[in-house]
Ligand SMILES: O=P(O)(O)OC[C@H]1O[C@H](OP(=O)(O)OP(=O)(O)O)[C@H](O)[C@@H]1O
């Protein structure tokens with residue numbers, strides 16, 4: 126399943142090369158567009174199945190799944206359907222009208238949350254979401270990401286939480302290099 130996911134990144138054109146400014150302000154000569162996969166039902170199902178399998182194998186128990194706006198929302202939703210566990214969505218900022226809420230869905234005090242992310246670079250975005258959930262009384266049992274760019278997020282997140290990645294950029298680029306060698 127993991128190899129299938131890696132292949133899907135290439136077949137869906139989800140790895141772009143050029144100059145990109147990242148959310149952290151860093152610059153990069155490549156960009157992983159996980160949204161290309163999370164908007165494709167077959168690829169999204171594969172991500173959800175792989176994530177559910179990995180979490181189960183590691184014996185991680187949780188009551189609820191959380192997905193921070195925006196990239197993680199379809200992934201967390203698919204994982205909720207796959208596992209039958211309820212969902213919460215964490216906004217980047219509290220809603221400016223209506224409920225004024227930053228969390229959509231209910232977090233009960235002491236609930237064990239599996240926090241999902243699409244891609245991690247510095248880990249700053251997902252750590253902000255973790256803070257919002259903890260302020261609401263949740264316990265973050267693990268942070269699970271589809272792709273880790275290996276630019277410090279793992280080390281930063283692991284200071285406080287269990288960190289799981291489905292694939293790393295090294296694994297993605299190793300596959301590209303081995304495919305090119307075979308040509
Ligand atoms: O680990 P970090 O350095 O925080 O970078 C990764 C974050 O950047 C992207 O989000 P983006 O801000 O582009 O928002 P979007 O998901 O709303 O498109 C991605 O979805 C992660 O949330």
Ligand SMILES: O=C(O)c1cc(=O)[nH]c(=O)[nH]1
Pocket residue numbers: 146147148149155156157158159196244245246247274
């Ligand atoms: O750090 C980011 O903002 C980022 C990097 C990346 O490769 N893909 C993405 O969606 N966001």
